[in-house]
Amino acid sequence: MSLANLKVEQEEVINKQQMIGMGEEESYLKMITKRFFKHKLAVVGLVIFLIIALSAIFAPVISPADPNEITGDFGVEPSGDYLLGTDLVSRDIASRLIYASRVSLAVGIGAVAIYVVIGTILGAIAGFFGKWVDMFIMRLTDIFMSFPYLMVILVLVSIMGPSLYNIIIALGLLGWPGIARIVRGSVLSIKEMDYVKAGIALGYSAPKIVFQHILPNCLAPILVNATFGIASAIIMEASLSFLGMGVQPPTASWGNMLTEAQSLTVLSTQPWLWVPPGLMILLAVLSINFMGDGLRDAMDPKSLK
Amino acid sequence: MFPYIMRRLLIAIPVLFGVTVFSFFIVNLAPGNPVEMFISPDATQADIELKKEALGLNDPIYVQYLRWMQNLLQGDFGYSFSTYAPVGEMVASRVLPTLLLMGTALLIAYIVAIPIGVLSATRQYSWLDYLTTGFSFMGISIPNFFLGLGLIYIFSVQLNLLPTGGMNTLGGDGSFGDTLKHLLLPAFVLATGIAGSMVRYVRSSMLEILGQDYLRTARSKGLREFLVVNKHAFRNALIPIITVIGMDIPLLIGGAVVTEQIFQWPGLGQLTIQSIGSRDYPTLMAINFIAAITVLLSNLLADILYSVADPRIKYN
Amino acid sequence: MNKNTTENQTPILTVEKLKKYYPIKKGIISRTVGQVKAVDGLDFSIYPGETLALVGESGCGKSTTGRAIVQLDPPTEGKVVFRGKEMASLSGAELRKARTDLQIIFQDPYSSLNPRKRIGDLLAEPLLAHQLAEKSEVSKKVDDILEIVGLNKYHRSRYPHEFSGGQRQRIGIARALILQPKLIVCDEPVSALDVSIQAQVLNLLKDLQKDFQLTYLFIAHGLGAVKYISDRIAIMYLGKIVELAKTQDIFKNPRHPYTQALLHAYPIPNPHLRNRERIVMEGDVPNPANPPKGCGFHTRCPLAKDICREQIPGLTGTNHSVACHFPVG
Numbered sequence: 001m002s003l004a005n006l007k008v009e010q011e012e013v014i015n016k017q018q019m020i021g022m023g024e025e026e027s028y029l030k031m032i033t034k035r036f037f038k039h040k041l042a043v044v045g046l047v048i049f050l051i052i053a054l055s056a057i058f059a060p061v062i063s064p065a066d067p068n069e070i071t072g073d074f075g076v077e078p079s080g081d082y083l084l085g086t087d088l089v090s091r092d093i094a095s096r097l098i099y100a101s102r103v104s105l106a107v108g109i110g111a112v113a114i115y116v117v118i119g120t121i122l123g124a125i126a127g128f129f130g131k132w133v134d135m136f137i138m139r140l141t142d143i144f145m146s147f148p149y150l151m152v153i154l155v156l157v158s159i160m161g162p163s164l165y166n167i168i169i170a171l172g173l174l175g176w177p178g179i180a181r182i183v184r185g186s187v188l189s190i191k192e193m194d195y196v197k198a199g200i201a202l203g204y205s206a207p208k209i210v211f212q213h214i215l216p217n218c219l220a221p222i223l224v225n226a227t228f229g230i231a232s233a234i235i236m237e238a239s240l241s242f243l244g245m246g247v248q249p250p251t252a253s254w255g256n257m258l259t260e261a262q263s264l265t266v267l268s269t270q271p272w273l274w275v276p277p278g279l280m281i282l283l284a285v286l287s288i289n290f291m292g293d294g295l296r297d298a299m300d301p302k303s304l305k
Numbered sequence: 306m307f308p309y310i311m312r313r314l315l316i317a318i319p320v321l322f323g324v325t326v327f328s329f330f331i332v333n334l335a336p337g338n339p340v341e342m343f344i345s346p347d348a349t350q351a352d353i354e355l356k357k358e359a360l361g362l363n364d365p366i367y368v369q370y371l372r373w374m375q376n377l378l379q380g381d382f383g384y385s386f387s388t389y390a391p392v393g394e395m396v397a398s399r400v401l402p403t404l405l406l407m408g409t410a411l412l413i414a415y416i417v418a419i420p421i422g423v424l425s426a427t428r429q430y431s432w433l434d435y436l437t438t439g440f441s442f443m444g445i446s447i448p449n450f451f452l453g454l455g456l457i458y459i460f461s462v463q464l465n466l467l468p469t470g471g472m473n474t475l476g477g478d479g480s481f482g483d484t485l486k487h488l489l490l491p492a493f494v495l496a497t498g499i500a501g502s503m504v505r506y507v508r509s510s511m512l513e514i515l516g517q518d519y520l521r522t523a524r525s526k527g528l529r530e531f532l533v534v535n536k537h538a539f540r541n542a543l544i545p546i547i548t549v550i551g552m553d554i555p556l557l558i559g560g561a562v563v564t565e566q567i568f569q570w571p572g573l574g575q576l577t578i579q580s581i582g583s584r585d586y587p588t589l590m591a592i593n594f595i596a597a598i599t600v601l602l603s604n605l606l607a608d609i610l611y612s613v614a615d616p617r618i619k620y621n
Numbered sequence: 622m623n624k625n626t627t628e629n630q631t632p633i634l635t636v637e638k639l640k641k642y643y644p645i646k647k648g649i650i651s652r653t654v655g656q657v658k659a660v661d662g663l664d665f666s667i668y669p670g671e672t673l674a675l676v677g678e679s680g681c682g683k684s685t686t687g688r689a690i691v692q693l694d695p696p697t698e699g700k701v702v703f704r705g706k707e708m709a710s711l712s713g714a715e716l717r718k719a720r721t722d723l724q725i726i727f728q729d730p731y732s733s734l735n736p737r738k739r740i741g742d743l744l745a746e747p748l749l750a751h752q753l754a755e756k757s758e759v760s761k762k763v764d765d766i767l768e769i770v771g772l773n774k775y776h777r778s779r780y781p782h783e784f785s786g787g788q789r790q791r792i793g794i795a796r797a798l799i800l801q802p803k804l805i806v807c808d809e810p811v812s813a814l815d816v817s818i819q820a821q822v823l824n825l826l827k828d829l830q831k832d833f834q835l836t837y838l839f840i841a842h843g844l845g846a847v848k849y850i851s852d853r854i855a856i857m858y859l860g861k862i863v864e865l866a867k868t869q870d871i872f873k874n875p876r877h878p879y880t881q882a883l884l885h886a887y888p889i890p891n892p893h894l895r896n897r898e899r900i901v902m903e904g905d906v907p908n909p910a911n912p913p914k915g916c917g918f919h920t921r922c923p924l925a926k927d928i929c930r931e932q933i934p935g936l937t938g939t940n941h942s943v944a945c946h947f948p949v950g
């Protein structure tokens with residue numbers, strides 16, 4: 001017995017030395033970053049997204065012209081004067097494309113930021129407190145999920161008046177159920193973990209337990225869902241603007257730049273009017289979806305130790 | 306199983322009730338009233354008031370709601386504010402085209418996506434897998450209206466193969482073949498997004514199953530790979546996919562709005578846009594109600610299918 | 622510690638008629654159709670400085686008891702009186718305050734530490750939450766506690782996943798200890814560890830008890846670990862205590878047939894002492910949702926008679942209590 005004890009103690013001393021000599025500790029964040037950068041598509045997505053984001057930020061610097069300036073050259077083809085041609089109101093399409101990226105990013109990030117906050121708070125409350133609170137919030141979630149999303153947004157936006165801010169608010173107010181369900185599920189499972197029980201036994205307050213011990217541990221699914229959410233919010237804004245219920249001209253949005261293509265003449269004879277903005281939407285959404293996929297793989301608990 | 310279904314249906318009642326309350330109040334919050342939009346410009350203020358009174362628009366909003374609910378319970382959706390036709394009939398005439406469009410889209414999506422997803426998983430990291438991944442992401446990411454316009458440009462304008470919109474050729478014979486020609490492009494557009502995400506789901510679901518021990522056992526028994534994949538893996542991989550089917554229905558309804566608008570398809574989506582434009586509350590309410598029921602039922606159906614497919618799931 | 626004086630002291634913790642039932646729900650409107658009686662009427666006291674062991678097979682309600690005492694799963698019925706205060710009557714703030722004196726160590730050292738927090742933060746948090754130390758003293762206190770449980774201050778900046786099971790359990794002990802509690806519920810603290818590590822952690826617990834005048838409620842599923850650390854042992858079966866006595870009495874003079882069966886499952890190192898009569902239990906533990914009538918143990922008891930199937934035996938006797946119609950010896 002004593003001999004065995006001694007041996008174990010020796011082993012543990014060696015263990016300790018190894019641990020101290022192990023160099024820098026690897027934090028969770030570093031692990032995720034490393035795995036994310038191994039995902040080729042995710043890196044491609046990140047690069048494209050950064051380019052779009054930078055051009056949105058530096059739009060005034062890189063735009064060849066004022067996006068709202070009436071040049072007097074109506075619907076001309078791409079040429080040396082106008083890199084991507086002009087639209088039916090004679091504005092420079094290239095400049096409008098660059099400025100429109102601001103609209104898309106603002107909607108994507110703004111709307112998702114709003115609904116992530118709403119969804120996380122509601123989901124956390126439902127999961128943590130349970131009972132009738134949970135029942136009530138989950139029925140509310142069901143109601144919001146039973147709405148045909150686009151229809152309600154259309155109605156809401158037409159009521160509030162179509163504008164950039166109203167789109168952000170409408171998408172933000174209606175987008176939260178998905179996040180709420182995810183957070184509730186995570187909270188329910190994490191709530192049963194002993195480290196949360198330990199927090200309760202240690203006399204921590206409910207907000208401290210929820211915000212410091214439970215929520216940080218369900219960050220991964222929230223982040224992945226939010227990333228995909230940005231992509232779908234961008235598509236949603238483009239669809240609304242395309243239907244004339246979104247961002248209104250003269251403000252340029254990739255969606256409203258395509259509106260004119262509903263006329264068969266524009267569609268068949270002036271493809272430079274509608275192909276570039278369509279491609280920009282595709283590119284932006286694709287890059288964000290790639291990043292979301294990379295994040296999901298990187299944060300997959302099954303492949304994490 | 307039966308008590309579970311009953312309970313789900315019972316829960317659905319307050320949810321549906323909430324949906325109607327919510328959409329009724331949202332719709333009625335809208336500024337501008339339908340009467341002003343449709344009555345002739347030379348009508349006097351008194352005429353407008355008379356019309357409003359006749360439509361019950363001067364009553365408090367909860368009275369309007371209760372009246373609407375009372376009528377609904379008797380199967381009456383009221384009259385359209387813009388065409389004055391019974392909403393029930395108006396909506397009913399639009400249901401079939403939308404069902405046809407969504408059904409065809411779902412069919413195309415699943416027929417294409419499931420085999421491709423399985424193939425892509427069994428040859429993980431092959432060129433086929435990469436190609437599939439690329440295309441499925443494109444399908445998820447491309448906006449319906451851009452794809453629709455692109456397809457019209459190629460197939461209708463350039464190749465002159467398919468019509469640009471509508472459901473039948475004007476003055477045509479109205480034959481099934483004619484409808485099919487009109488159906489092809491919008492159904493394809495609606496199918497892409499669904500197919501794209503379906504391929505991703507099938508692939509990851511298959512990959513997970515293919516890594517399980519019981520498949521190694523099946524292989525070590527000397528079973529042919531074809532049988533391993535089809536008899537052992539595929540069936541189990543299908544189970545998580547069923548939930549996706551439940552989630553696809555709401556997506557389809559939303560997608561149908563844009564797609565029907567582009568292709569001038571005479572379905573519920575197009576009616577929605579028209580009704581929003583004319584502030585036709587009763588029609589909007591009816592569409593919302595039908596859509597909500599569809600969503601709730603499809604979720605329930607997915608859950609039931611799930612329990613049938615997976616013996617481990619027990620609902621009580 | 623003087624074991625003879627325990628009976629004359631006031632208990633630090635008294636549990637009276639403690640019950641914890643879980644409802645079984647069924648049907649369309651989730652009617653409650655039955656109850657799982659996880660803990661079904663426990664009475665016992667723990668005296669300052671002693672270790673009371675709660676022993677039983679898995680599912681007998683011992684962990685539920687532990688969690689009910691620290692109010693993680695508040696009891697359905699009955700009283701938990703800790704240092705003169707009834708826990709259920711405390712308000713939220715009072716309960717949080719009372720909890721600083723009543724801590725718990727968990728079985729699974731992997732799920733009991735928040736994976737996103739560094740060890741230093743994990744240990745500093747309780748002090749800061751209860752304002753038990755100035756900001757400037759916190760880091761010194763954390764270093765000290767790490768030293769005390771056999772780790773060192775270099776471990777402060779590390780995350781839980783960088784430690785072995787035994788080390789993690791030491792961290793769990795440190796976290797419970799840092800609030801300087803009076804009573805610690807040890808919920809199978811060594812069951813999840815390698816056998817070679819178990820003795821070390823038990824030694825640590827024993828040393829800590831001596832150094833900090835701690836009282837333990839030590840929950841275990843076998844008599845092995847318990848013999849070494851406990852002063853008294855309570856044997857649980859199907860949510861009830863069937864025998865409660867001093868450790869040496871339980872081992873030398875077990876009176877309940879179930880205790881005897883448990884003892885026989887405990888290997889004796891000396892082969893010359895192995896000539897005892899064996900009692901082997903048959904069958905499984907009955908479903909606590911549908912416990913047998915009468916004595917809970919009669920379905921597996923070799924000595925069961927008619928009365929055992931009819932009447933529930935009460936726990937009788939002062940120093941060595943047993944709940945059996947036909948106690949042995």
